[in-house]
Amino acid sequence: MPRLLSFAMFFAIWWIAALFAGDTKLPPPPAVLTAMMAEARSGDLFFHLGATLARVTLAFTLAMALGAAIGYLMGRVRLADRLGDPWLILLLNLPALVVIVLAYIWAGLTEVAAIAAIAINKLPTAVVTLREGARALDASLDEMATVFALPRWSKFRHVILPQLSPYIAAAARSGLSLVWKIVLVAELLGRPNGVGFEIGVAFQLFDIPLLLAYSLSFAAIVLLIETLLVQPFEARLTRWRPRAA
Amino acid sequence: MRLEVDITSKTFRNAAGEQHDVISGVAFALDAGEVGVLVGPSGCGKSTMLRILAGLDHDFQGRISRPAEARIGFVFQEPRLLPWRSVEENVRLAAPHADDKKLSSLFEILELEAHRNHFPGELSLGLARRVALARAFAVEPELLILDEPLASLDIALAARLRDQIAMLMDGRSVITLLVTHDVDDAVRLGDRLILLSPRPARLLADLPIRTPRGARGEAETAAIKSEIMRWINGGPPKQSAS
Numbered sequence: 001m002p003r004l005l006s007f008a009m010f011f012a013i014w015w016i017a018a019l020f021a022g023d024t025k026l027p028p029p030p031a032v033l034t035a036m037m038a039e040a041r042s043g044d045l046f047f048h049l050g051a052t053l054a055r056v057t058l059a060f061t062l063a064m065a066l067g068a069a070i071g072y073l074m075g076r077v078r079l080a081d082r083l084g085d086p087w088l089i090l091l092l093n094l095p096a097l098v099v100i101v102l103a104y105i106w107a108g109l110t111e112v113a114a115i116a117a118i119a120i121n122k123l124p125t126a127v128v129t130l131r132e133g134a135r136a137l138d139a140s141l142d143e144m145a146t147v148f149a150l151p152r153w154s155k156f157r158h159v160i161l162p163q164l165s166p167y168i169a170a171a172a173r174s175g176l177s178l179v180w181k182i183v184l185v186a187e188l189l190g191r192p193n194g195v196g197f198e199i200g201v202a203f204q205l206f207d208i209p210l211l212l213a214y215s216l217s218f219a220a221i222v223l224l225i226e227t228l229l230v231q232p233f234e235a236r237l238t239r240w241r242p243r244a245a
Numbered sequence: 246m247r248l249e250v251d252i253t254s255k256t257f258r259n260a261a262g263e264q265h266d267v268i269s270g271v272a273f274a275l276d277a278g279e280v281g282v283l284v285g286p287s288g289c290g291k292s293t294m295l296r297i298l299a300g301l302d303h304d305f306q307g308r309i310s311r312p313a314e315a316r317i318g319f320v321f322q323e324p325r326l327l328p329w330r331s332v333e334e335n336v337r338l339a340a341p342h343a344d345d346k347k348l349s350s351l352f353e354i355l356e357l358e359a360h361r362n363h364f365p366g367e368l369s370l371g372l373a374r375r376v377a378l379a380r381a382f383a384v385e386p387e388l389l390i391l392d393e394p395l396a397s398l399d400i401a402l403a404a405r406l407r408d409q410i411a412m413l414m415d416g417r418s419v420i421t422l423l424v425t426h427d428v429d430d431a432v433r434l435g436d437r438l439i440l441l442s443p444r445p446a447r448l449l450a451d452l453p454i455r456t457p458r459g460a461r462g463e464a465e466t467a468a469i470k471s472e473i474m475r476w477i478n479g480g481p482p483k484q485s486a487s
Contacts, residue, residue, distance in 0.1 A: 140321070140323070140325050141325060141327065143296075143301050143321075143325075144319070144321065144325045146300075146301060147299050147300075147301065147317050147319040148317070148318075148319070148339040148340075148380070148384060149316070149317075150338065150339070154338060154341075158327060158330060158334075158338050159327060162327070162329040162330075240328060240329040240330075240364045240366065241328075241366065
Protein backbone atom coordinates (compact mmCIF):
# COMPACT_ATOMS: atom_id res chain seq x y z
CA MET A 1 0.00 0.00 0.00
CA PRO A 2 2.64 2.63 0.89
CA ARG A 3 4.34 1.66 -2.36
CA LEU A 4 1.23 2.46 -4.42
CA LEU A 5 0.89 5.76 -2.61
CA SER A 6 4.48 6.51 -3.43
CA PHE A 7 3.80 5.88 -7.14
CA ALA A 8 0.65 8.00 -7.10
CA MET A 9 2.57 10.86 -5.54
CA PHE A 10 5.26 10.60 -8.22
CA PHE A 11 2.70 10.97 -11.00
CA ALA A 12 0.87 13.76 -9.21
CA ILE A 13 4.05 15.80 -8.76
CA TRP A 14 5.00 15.17 -12.37
CA TRP A 15 1.61 16.29 -13.63
CA ILE A 16 1.61 19.49 -11.56
CA ALA A 17 5.18 20.27 -12.59
CA ALA A 18 4.16 19.76 -16.24
CA LEU A 19 1.41 22.38 -15.85
CA PHE A 20 3.93 24.93 -14.65
CA ALA A 21 6.80 24.09 -16.98
CA GLY A 22 4.76 23.80 -20.14
CA ASP A 23 4.44 20.95 -22.67
CA THR A 24 7.65 21.66 -24.51
CA LYS A 25 9.88 21.24 -21.47
CA LEU A 26 8.00 18.61 -19.49
CA PRO A 27 5.11 16.83 -21.21
CA PRO A 28 2.39 15.52 -18.86
CA PRO A 29 2.03 11.76 -18.22
CA PRO A 30 -0.62 11.09 -20.96
CA ALA A 31 1.65 12.49 -23.68
CA VAL A 32 4.50 10.26 -22.56
CA LEU A 33 2.14 7.31 -22.31
CA THR A 34 1.02 7.88 -25.90
CA ALA A 35 4.62 7.93 -27.08
CA MET A 36 5.29 4.78 -25.10
CA MET A 37 2.28 2.99 -26.63
CA ALA A 38 3.36 3.97 -30.13
CA GLU A 39 6.86 2.62 -29.56
CA ALA A 40 5.44 -0.54 -28.02
CA ARG A 41 3.07 -1.11 -30.95
CA SER A 42 5.87 -0.81 -33.50
CA GLY A 43 7.95 -3.24 -31.44
CA ASP A 44 10.85 -0.79 -31.13
CA LEU A 45 10.41 -0.40 -27.39
CA PHE A 46 10.82 -4.11 -26.72
CA PHE A 47 13.66 -4.46 -29.18
CA HIS A 48 15.70 -1.70 -27.56
CA LEU A 49 14.83 -2.72 -24.00
CA GLY A 50 15.80 -6.28 -24.87
CA ALA A 51 19.15 -5.21 -26.31
CA THR A 52 19.96 -3.18 -23.20
CA LEU A 53 18.82 -5.94 -20.89
CA ALA A 54 21.00 -8.49 -22.68
CA ARG A 55 24.04 -6.23 -22.30
CA VAL A 56 23.29 -5.65 -18.63
CA THR A 57 22.92 -9.38 -17.98
CA LEU A 58 26.16 -10.29 -19.71
CA ALA A 59 28.25 -7.49 -18.25
CA PHE A 60 26.82 -7.97 -14.77
CA THR A 61 27.41 -11.73 -14.74
CA LEU A 62 30.92 -11.33 -16.08
CA ALA A 63 31.86 -8.64 -13.59
CA MET A 64 30.30 -10.45 -10.60
CA ALA A 65 31.97 -13.77 -11.36
CA LEU A 66 35.36 -12.25 -12.00
CA GLY A 67 35.05 -9.72 -9.20
CA ALA A 68 34.03 -12.33 -6.65
CA ALA A 69 36.93 -14.61 -7.56
CA ILE A 70 39.51 -11.81 -7.49
CA GLY A 71 38.07 -10.28 -4.32
CA TYR A 72 38.08 -13.63 -2.52
CA LEU A 73 41.67 -14.25 -3.53
CA MET A 74 42.75 -10.78 -2.39
CA GLY A 75 40.98 -11.20 0.91
CA ARG A 76 42.62 -14.56 1.60
CA VAL A 77 46.11 -14.22 0.13
CA ARG A 78 48.26 -11.35 1.31
CA LEU A 79 50.49 -11.33 -1.73
CA ALA A 80 47.51 -11.14 -4.08
CA ASP A 81 46.18 -8.23 -2.06
CA ARG A 82 49.48 -6.37 -2.25
CA LEU A 83 49.82 -6.97 -5.99
CA GLY A 84 46.24 -6.19 -6.82
CA ASP A 85 45.64 -3.18 -4.63
CA PRO A 86 47.18 -0.46 -6.87
CA TRP A 87 45.27 -1.79 -9.87
CA LEU A 88 42.13 -1.78 -7.84
CA ILE A 89 42.55 1.84 -6.76
CA LEU A 90 43.24 2.85 -10.35
CA LEU A 91 40.14 1.05 -11.66
CA LEU A 92 37.95 2.34 -8.85
CA ASN A 93 38.78 5.94 -9.67
CA LEU A 94 38.91 5.72 -13.45
CA PRO A 95 35.91 7.60 -14.90
CA ALA A 96 33.45 5.32 -16.70
CA LEU A 97 33.67 7.51 -19.79
CA VAL A 98 37.42 6.90 -20.12
CA VAL A 99 36.97 3.14 -20.01
CA ILE A 100 34.16 3.21 -22.54
CA VAL A 101 35.94 5.49 -25.01
CA LEU A 102 39.18 3.55 -24.77
CA ALA A 103 37.34 0.25 -25.20
CA TYR A 104 35.69 1.53 -28.38
CA ILE A 105 38.99 2.85 -29.70
CA TRP A 106 40.92 -0.33 -29.01
CA ALA A 107 38.27 -2.95 -29.77
CA GLY A 108 36.20 -1.05 -32.30
CA LEU A 109 32.51 -0.14 -32.04
CA THR A 110 31.61 -3.71 -31.23
CA GLU A 111 29.37 -5.56 -28.84
CA VAL A 112 32.39 -7.09 -27.13
CA ALA A 113 33.88 -3.66 -26.49
CA ALA A 114 30.62 -2.36 -25.00
CA ILE A 115 30.11 -5.31 -22.67
CA ALA A 116 33.76 -5.38 -21.61
CA ALA A 117 33.69 -1.66 -20.85
CA ILE A 118 30.57 -1.99 -18.69
CA ALA A 119 32.00 -5.01 -16.89
CA ILE A 120 35.31 -3.28 -16.21
CA ASN A 121 33.46 -0.36 -14.65
CA LYS A 122 31.61 -2.62 -12.27
CA LEU A 123 34.45 -5.02 -11.53
CA PRO A 124 36.40 -3.02 -8.90
CA THR A 125 33.41 -2.44 -6.60
CA ALA A 126 32.65 -6.18 -6.64
CA VAL A 127 36.30 -6.92 -5.85
CA VAL A 128 36.39 -4.46 -2.94
CA THR A 129 33.17 -5.78 -1.40
CA LEU A 130 34.12 -9.45 -1.72
CA ARG A 131 37.60 -8.76 -0.39
CA GLU A 132 35.99 -7.31 2.71
CA GLY A 133 33.82 -10.42 2.95
CA ALA A 134 36.76 -12.78 2.61
CA ARG A 135 38.66 -10.86 5.28
CA ALA A 136 35.73 -11.16 7.66
CA LEU A 137 35.48 -14.95 7.35
CA ASP A 138 35.22 -16.57 10.77
CA ALA A 139 38.48 -18.37 11.59
CA SER A 140 36.80 -20.45 14.29
CA LEU A 141 34.39 -22.00 11.77
CA ASP A 142 37.33 -22.59 9.47
CA GLU A 143 39.01 -24.59 12.25
CA MET A 144 35.81 -26.52 12.87
CA ALA A 145 35.70 -27.47 9.18
CA THR A 146 39.35 -28.53 9.30
CA VAL A 147 38.99 -30.67 12.43
CA PHE A 148 35.89 -32.44 11.12
CA ALA A 149 37.63 -32.89 7.74
CA LEU A 150 34.78 -31.40 5.73
CA PRO A 151 35.34 -32.07 2.02
CA ARG A 152 36.41 -29.02 0.03
CA TRP A 153 33.09 -28.54 -1.77
CA SER A 154 31.05 -29.04 1.37
CA LYS A 155 33.17 -26.50 3.22
CA PHE A 156 32.78 -23.98 0.42
CA ARG A 157 29.04 -24.46 0.16
CA HIS A 158 28.08 -24.65 3.80
CA VAL A 159 30.80 -22.72 5.64
CA ILE A 160 32.30 -20.11 3.29
CA LEU A 161 29.48 -19.21 0.91
CA PRO A 162 26.88 -18.41 3.59
CA GLN A 163 29.35 -16.02 5.19
CA LEU A 164 30.05 -14.34 1.88
CA SER A 165 26.45 -14.14 0.76
CA PRO A 166 25.63 -10.77 2.41
CA TYR A 167 28.69 -9.34 0.67
CA ILE A 168 27.70 -10.93 -2.62
CA ALA A 169 24.21 -9.47 -2.24
CA ALA A 170 25.65 -6.03 -1.46
CA ALA A 171 28.01 -6.22 -4.43
CA ALA A 172 25.16 -7.37 -6.67
CA ARG A 173 22.88 -4.58 -5.62
CA SER A 174 25.37 -1.71 -5.85
CA GLY A 175 26.82 -3.26 -8.97
CA LEU A 176 23.47 -3.56 -10.66
CA SER A 177 22.69 0.12 -10.16
CA LEU A 178 26.13 1.00 -11.49
CA VAL A 179 25.60 -1.17 -14.57
CA TRP A 180 22.20 0.39 -15.25
CA LYS A 181 23.81 3.81 -15.26
CA ILE A 182 26.79 2.93 -17.41
CA VAL A 183 25.08 0.77 -20.00
CA LEU A 184 23.17 3.71 -21.45
CA VAL A 185 26.34 5.78 -21.84
CA ALA A 186 28.05 2.89 -23.61
CA GLU A 187 25.06 2.53 -25.95
CA LEU A 188 24.83 6.24 -26.59
CA LEU A 189 28.47 6.40 -27.62
CA GLY A 190 28.84 3.38 -29.79
CA ARG A 191 25.88 1.06 -30.32
CA PRO A 192 23.14 1.16 -32.98
CA ASN A 193 20.41 -0.03 -30.62
CA GLY A 194 19.39 -0.15 -26.97
CA VAL A 195 17.73 2.35 -24.68
CA GLY A 196 20.85 4.54 -24.60
CA PHE A 197 20.88 4.77 -28.39
CA GLU A 198 17.16 5.70 -28.50
CA ILE A 199 17.63 8.36 -25.86
CA GLY A 200 20.45 9.78 -27.96
CA VAL A 201 18.12 9.94 -30.96
CA ALA A 202 15.37 11.56 -28.89
CA PHE A 203 17.88 14.10 -27.61
CA GLN A 204 18.98 15.06 -31.12
CA LEU A 205 15.35 15.49 -32.24
CA PHE A 206 14.45 17.18 -28.97
CA ASP A 207 11.59 14.69 -28.70
CA ILE A 208 10.98 14.87 -24.96
CA PRO A 209 7.98 12.50 -24.81
CA LEU A 210 10.06 9.83 -26.57
CA LEU A 211 12.99 10.47 -24.24
CA LEU A 212 10.80 10.12 -21.18
CA ALA A 213 8.99 7.09 -22.63
CA TYR A 214 12.27 5.20 -22.87
CA SER A 215 13.63 6.45 -19.56
CA LEU A 216 10.51 5.43 -17.69
CA SER A 217 10.19 2.01 -19.33
CA PHE A 218 13.77 1.43 -18.39
CA ALA A 219 13.15 2.55 -14.80
CA ALA A 220 10.11 0.27 -14.63
CA ILE A 221 12.22 -2.71 -15.65
CA VAL A 222 14.86 -1.88 -13.04
CA LEU A 223 12.17 -1.63 -10.39
CA LEU A 224 10.62 -4.91 -11.47
CA ILE A 225 13.93 -6.76 -11.33
CA GLU A 226 14.66 -5.26 -7.94
CA THR A 227 11.33 -6.37 -6.43
CA LEU A 228 10.98 -9.71 -8.16
CA LEU A 229 14.58 -10.93 -8.16
CA VAL A 230 16.95 -9.03 -5.87
CA GLN A 231 14.76 -8.59 -2.80
CA PRO A 232 13.37 -12.16 -2.60
CA PHE A 233 16.92 -13.45 -3.09
CA GLU A 234 18.14 -11.38 -0.15
CA ALA A 235 15.25 -12.54 2.01
CA ARG A 236 16.09 -16.17 1.22
CA LEU A 237 19.71 -15.70 2.18
CA THR A 238 18.90 -14.30 5.59
CA ARG A 239 16.04 -16.61 6.56
CA TRP A 240 18.16 -18.25 9.29
CA ARG A 241 18.56 -14.99 11.20
CA PRO A 242 16.20 -14.73 14.17
CA ARG A 243 13.61 -12.07 13.34
CA ALA A 244 13.79 -8.80 15.20
CA ALA A 245 10.74 -8.40 17.43
CA MET B 246 45.48 -46.89 18.56
CA ARG B 247 47.43 -44.76 20.96
CA LEU B 248 48.02 -41.06 21.43
CA GLU B 249 51.46 -39.95 22.55
CA VAL B 250 52.05 -36.36 23.39
CA ASP B 251 55.39 -34.76 24.09
CA ILE B 252 55.33 -31.00 23.78
CA THR B 253 58.58 -29.51 24.97
CA SER B 254 57.78 -25.89 24.24
CA LYS B 255 55.17 -23.69 22.66
CA THR B 256 55.61 -19.96 22.43
CA PHE B 257 53.30 -17.35 21.15
CA ARG B 258 54.08 -13.87 19.91
CA ASN B 259 51.54 -11.18 20.69
CA ALA B 260 50.65 -8.18 18.54
CA ALA B 261 53.35 -6.08 20.24
CA GLY B 262 55.97 -8.64 19.25
CA GLU B 263 56.61 -9.89 22.78
CA GLN B 264 57.21 -13.59 23.16
CA HIS B 265 55.20 -15.59 25.68
CA ASP B 266 55.75 -19.15 26.79
CA VAL B 267 52.49 -21.04 26.80
CA ILE B 268 53.67 -24.63 27.33
CA SER B 269 57.03 -25.51 28.79
CA GLY B 270 56.96 -29.29 28.91
CA VAL B 271 54.00 -31.66 28.91
CA ALA B 272 54.20 -35.36 28.04
CA PHE B 273 51.62 -38.09 28.45
CA ALA B 274 50.06 -40.97 26.56
CA LEU B 275 46.51 -42.29 26.21
CA ASP B 276 45.26 -45.64 24.94
CA ALA B 277 42.02 -46.29 23.08
CA GLY B 278 39.07 -46.28 25.44
CA GLU B 279 40.89 -44.12 27.95
CA VAL B 280 39.58 -40.72 29.06
CA GLY B 281 42.35 -38.30 29.90
CA VAL B 282 41.44 -35.14 31.75
CA LEU B 283 43.60 -32.06 31.54
CA VAL B 284 43.18 -30.18 34.80
CA GLY B 285 44.77 -26.81 35.30
CA PRO B 286 44.05 -23.20 36.13
CA SER B 287 42.36 -20.94 33.57
CA GLY B 288 44.70 -19.64 30.92
CA CYS B 289 47.42 -22.24 31.52
CA GLY B 290 47.51 -23.31 27.89
CA LYS B 291 45.04 -26.21 27.88
CA SER B 292 43.13 -24.98 24.86
CA THR B 293 46.39 -24.34 23.03
CA MET B 294 47.38 -27.92 23.71
CA LEU B 295 44.07 -29.20 22.33
CA ARG B 296 44.58 -27.18 19.15
CA ILE B 297 48.01 -28.76 18.74
CA LEU B 298 46.60 -32.26 19.29
CA ALA B 299 43.84 -31.67 16.76
CA GLY B 300 46.37 -30.59 14.15
CA LEU B 301 45.19 -26.97 14.05
CA ASP B 302 48.50 -25.59 15.28
CA HIS B 303 51.79 -26.96 13.97
CA ASP B 304 54.04 -24.28 15.38
CA PHE B 305 55.49 -25.98 18.48
CA GLN B 306 58.52 -27.89 19.70
CA GLY B 307 57.99 -31.56 20.39
CA ARG B 308 56.14 -34.51 18.95
CA ILE B 309 52.58 -35.76 18.72
CA SER B 310 52.03 -39.30 17.58
CA ARG B 311 48.63 -40.45 16.44
CA PRO B 312 47.36 -42.00 13.20
CA ALA B 313 47.47 -39.15 10.71
CA GLU B 314 44.01 -39.86 9.32
CA ALA B 315 42.31 -40.38 12.68
CA ARG B 316 38.72 -39.17 12.76
CA ILE B 317 38.48 -36.36 15.27
CA GLY B 318 35.43 -35.19 17.17
CA PHE B 319 36.00 -31.79 18.73
CA VAL B 320 33.67 -29.98 21.11
CA PHE B 321 34.96 -26.44 21.21
CA GLN B 322 34.45 -24.13 24.16
CA GLU B 323 32.03 -22.05 22.12
CA PRO B 324 29.78 -24.44 20.20
CA ARG B 325 30.97 -23.28 16.73
CA LEU B 326 27.83 -24.34 14.91
CA LEU B 327 26.93 -23.03 11.48
CA PRO B 328 24.21 -20.46 12.25
CA TRP B 329 22.72 -20.80 8.76
CA ARG B 330 22.16 -24.54 8.97
CA SER B 331 19.62 -26.38 11.10
CA VAL B 332 20.63 -28.51 14.08
CA GLU B 333 20.30 -31.71 12.07
CA GLU B 334 22.19 -30.28 9.08
CA ASN B 335 25.00 -29.17 11.37
CA VAL B 336 25.44 -32.72 12.59
CA ARG B 337 25.02 -34.35 9.19
CA LEU B 338 27.54 -32.05 7.50
CA ALA B 339 30.27 -33.18 9.88
CA ALA B 340 29.14 -36.82 9.74
CA PRO B 341 27.81 -37.46 6.24
CA HIS B 342 27.99 -41.23 6.73
CA ALA B 343 26.04 -41.41 9.98
CA ASP B 344 22.78 -43.35 9.50
CA ASP B 345 19.37 -42.20 10.69
CA LYS B 346 19.20 -44.72 13.50
CA LYS B 347 22.44 -43.58 15.05
CA LEU B 348 21.49 -39.93 14.78
CA SER B 349 18.12 -40.61 16.37
CA SER B 350 19.67 -42.35 19.33
CA LEU B 351 22.21 -39.54 19.75
CA PHE B 352 19.49 -36.90 19.60
CA GLU B 353 17.46 -38.89 22.07
CA ILE B 354 20.24 -39.22 24.65
CA LEU B 355 21.08 -35.52 24.34
CA GLU B 356 17.39 -34.50 24.36
CA LEU B 357 17.61 -32.77 21.01
CA GLU B 358 14.74 -34.54 19.21
CA ALA B 359 12.46 -31.50 19.40
CA HIS B 360 15.15 -29.19 18.06
CA ARG B 361 16.22 -30.99 14.88
CA ASN B 362 14.90 -28.27 12.60
CA HIS B 363 15.82 -25.27 14.72
CA PHE B 364 18.62 -22.92 13.78
CA PRO B 365 21.48 -22.48 16.30
CA GLY B 366 20.48 -18.85 16.89
CA GLU B 367 17.25 -20.12 18.42
CA LEU B 368 19.00 -22.34 20.98
CA SER B 369 20.23 -21.65 24.50
CA LEU B 370 23.91 -22.22 25.25
CA GLY B 371 23.12 -25.54 26.93
CA LEU B 372 21.29 -26.79 23.86
CA ALA B 373 23.94 -25.51 21.48
CA ARG B 374 26.56 -27.43 23.50
CA ARG B 375 24.50 -30.58 23.11
CA VAL B 376 24.39 -30.07 19.37
CA ALA B 377 28.17 -29.69 19.38
CA LEU B 378 28.39 -32.91 21.40
CA ALA B 379 26.04 -34.71 19.02
CA ARG B 380 28.19 -33.56 16.12
CA ALA B 381 31.39 -34.77 17.77
CA PHE B 382 29.95 -38.21 18.63
CA ALA B 383 28.20 -38.60 15.27
CA VAL B 384 31.49 -38.80 13.39
CA GLU B 385 32.37 -41.95 15.41
CA PRO B 386 35.65 -40.33 16.38
CA GLU B 387 38.85 -42.17 17.16
CA LEU B 388 40.05 -39.11 19.03
CA LEU B 389 37.45 -37.14 20.96
CA ILE B 390 38.39 -33.74 22.33
CA LEU B 391 36.13 -31.87 24.73
CA ASP B 392 37.14 -28.34 25.69
CA GLU B 393 35.28 -27.38 28.87
CA PRO B 394 31.97 -28.83 27.70
CA LEU B 395 30.26 -27.99 30.97
CA ALA B 396 31.53 -24.44 31.50
CA SER B 397 29.04 -21.62 32.11
CA LEU B 398 26.03 -23.90 32.57
CA ASP B 399 24.03 -23.91 35.77
CA ILE B 400 24.81 -26.71 38.23
CA ALA B 401 21.77 -28.88 37.53
CA LEU B 402 22.17 -28.63 33.78
CA ALA B 403 25.92 -29.30 33.99
CA ALA B 404 25.28 -32.43 36.08
CA ARG B 405 22.73 -33.73 33.57
CA LEU B 406 24.99 -33.06 30.62
CA ARG B 407 27.87 -34.71 32.46
CA ASP B 408 25.81 -37.87 32.89
CA GLN B 409 24.88 -37.78 29.23
CA ILE B 410 28.52 -37.44 28.20
CA ALA B 411 29.43 -40.36 30.48
CA MET B 412 26.67 -42.42 28.89
CA LEU B 413 27.95 -41.61 25.40
CA MET B 414 31.55 -42.40 26.30
CA ASP B 415 30.66 -45.80 27.77
CA GLY B 416 30.94 -48.57 25.25
CA ARG B 417 33.00 -46.56 22.79
CA SER B 418 36.68 -47.29 22.52
CA VAL B 419 37.71 -43.74 21.80
CA ILE B 420 40.72 -41.84 23.01
CA THR B 421 39.11 -39.00 24.84
CA LEU B 422 40.72 -35.84 26.04
CA LEU B 423 38.69 -33.59 28.28
CA VAL B 424 39.68 -30.17 29.51
CA THR B 425 38.17 -28.79 32.66
CA HIS B 426 39.11 -26.69 35.64
CA ASP B 427 36.40 -28.37 37.70
CA VAL B 428 37.96 -31.07 39.87
CA ASP B 429 34.60 -32.73 40.39
CA ASP B 430 33.98 -33.21 36.67
CA ALA B 431 37.54 -34.44 36.25
CA VAL B 432 37.13 -37.21 38.82
CA ARG B 433 33.71 -38.28 37.60
CA LEU B 434 34.55 -38.47 33.91
CA GLY B 435 38.26 -39.27 33.70
CA ASP B 436 40.38 -42.42 33.73
CA ARG B 437 43.64 -40.54 33.92
CA LEU B 438 44.16 -37.09 35.38
CA ILE B 439 46.82 -34.92 33.86
CA LEU B 440 47.52 -32.03 36.21
CA LEU B 441 49.05 -28.90 34.77
CA SER B 442 50.81 -25.95 36.39
CA PRO B 443 49.88 -22.32 35.77
CA ARG B 444 51.20 -20.81 32.56
CA PRO B 445 53.58 -21.77 31.06
CA ALA B 446 52.01 -25.21 31.45
CA ARG B 447 54.20 -27.94 32.88
CA LEU B 448 53.12 -31.45 33.80
CA LEU B 449 52.57 -31.61 37.57
CA ALA B 450 51.32 -35.16 37.81
CA ASP B 451 49.84 -37.95 35.71
CA LEU B 452 47.39 -39.84 37.94
CA PRO B 453 45.60 -42.91 36.62
CA ILE B 454 42.31 -43.88 38.31
CA ARG B 455 42.10 -47.68 38.42
CA THR B 456 38.44 -48.11 39.32
CA PRO B 457 36.08 -47.90 36.31
CA ARG B 458 33.93 -44.78 36.05
CA GLY B 459 30.66 -46.37 37.11
CA ALA B 460 32.10 -48.16 40.16
CA ARG B 461 33.69 -45.23 41.99
CA GLY B 462 32.31 -44.76 45.47
CA GLU B 463 31.99 -41.51 47.39
CA ALA B 464 35.04 -42.25 49.53
CA GLU B 465 37.27 -42.95 46.59
CA THR B 466 36.12 -39.85 44.72
CA ALA B 467 36.85 -37.75 47.77
CA ALA B 468 40.29 -39.30 48.16
CA ILE B 469 41.20 -38.58 44.54
CA LYS B 470 39.92 -35.05 44.87
CA SER B 471 42.02 -34.35 47.91
CA GLU B 472 45.06 -35.76 46.16
CA ILE B 473 44.45 -33.40 43.25
CA MET B 474 44.12 -30.47 45.62
CA ARG B 475 47.41 -31.45 47.28
CA TRP B 476 49.20 -31.36 43.95
CA ILE B 477 47.61 -28.12 42.88
CA ASN B 478 48.31 -26.37 46.17
CA GLY B 479 52.05 -26.81 46.15
CA GLY B 480 52.42 -30.58 46.14
CA PRO B 481 55.24 -30.56 43.56
CA PRO B 482 58.74 -30.43 45.02
CA LYS B 483 59.60 -27.03 43.56
CA GLN B 484 57.74 -24.28 45.42
CA SER B 485 56.96 -21.13 43.45
CA ALA B 486 58.90 -18.05 44.47
CA SER B 487 55.86 -15.89 45.15
